[in-house]
Amino acid sequence: MSQVEIETLLKKSMGLNSVSVGSATIGRAVQKRMNARSEPDINAYYHEILHSRPELNKLIEEVIIPETWFFRDTKPFQSLDTLVKEKYIETVASGKKLRILSAPCSTGEEAYSIAMVMINNGLTSNQFHIDAIDISNRNIEYALIGIYGLNSFRGNDLGFRDKYFMDSPEGFILDNSVKQSVDFKQANLLDSTFRLNRDNYDIIFCRNLLIYFDREIQNSTLSCLSGLLKTDGTLFVGHAEGGALIGTWSPSKEFPGSFAFKKPDPHIAAASLKNKPVTAKTGSLAENSNSLTKKIFNKPTGKPFSTTSKPATSSLVTKKDSSLADATRLANEGHLVEAAKICESHLRDNGPDTEAYFLLALVREATGNRNQAVDYLKKVLYLHPNHYEGMVHLSSLLELLGDADGAKIINERAAKIQNKAG
């Protein structure tokens, strides 16, 4: 018995692929829980989480990555705004309620951003309904409080903060008009009961979750989302996740760069899903993790401090080299300049290195320097032509920079790699 069994259990219960966060991260979380339980024996701890859902939930709380902020990535929210103006204003005028799902919602910033778009368009609470779910009870409780620190506000366009928040010593307090328009619940997207008793949605935001799943669980999650989305509905995924949908879902032509997709044609979907959908309850998961390149740090953008106590963000350090591990940690903490300096000095001392270039690319991307990020990602792919994450980042950056053809080519390469890995 070892950590491997615990990783398998985590994968089965919440979908987490240990390759995506690194075994070291999971190891630290397990150790933390073992210390809290005064349990020195990993076998005994494994048996405890096998039989105690509350303790398993506590371990899940330790391994999740709650990183999020208001209007993250901007473009999806601009596209949502256009969708509401061009399509849904008419729908709600005819008496139908617009239904939106934010899953996972983490600490609520995404769902509340959606609500602000609705309210800005003059929609009233009886014209739209927003469900927001997350596996973490702690995140849901935080969302329900509705008080946010500086780390939840990134970028320069913060007019929404003046409009919908009140500054206070505890943090920025969200206005009740927005707070009351989201229905938060704890739920596991992998749970076989997740779809039960839910009406379909017009719009689903499922961003920055699929990156933590392997191909098989990505497929089962996408199949669940497809079942929950209306025929003409729109799914928004994260900018590193488009590759998982290629070949089945259709990228929305109206909203390039938003990672917006239309439902898959059921015939194509059936042909491309090699693996049967699995659920947290029914299991049958492949134990072999796929060979996707390890992610080395979790969305580094943003300011390093918060005026309220937000759940801690786990860092995704998997690098054997300690200087790059330091750079990764610094990036996770928001110290991007320092992280970049370490990478540059690592490259000077050791010569070309895929992970240093990749981390530098993510840092440049996070600080808005897309062209430099593209240059570093090209170096990554030169050294490591099958670097999947490098490809998805490069493809999304090219799209944002207006090179749709280049983005398409790289995206197709990424999809091929992932198909092979799956």
Ligand SMILES: C[S@@+](CC[C@H](N)C(=O)[O-])C[C@H]1O[C@@H](n2cnc3c(N)ncnc32)[C@H](O)[C@@H]1O
């Ligand atoms: C990085 S956040 C993404 C939040 C938001 N969608 C965004 O893009 O900013 C990932 C969230 O996924 C949640 N999560 C992980 N596995 C989950 C599952 N199986 N079901 C529901 N939520 C899950 C975590 O608790 C975490 O809050």
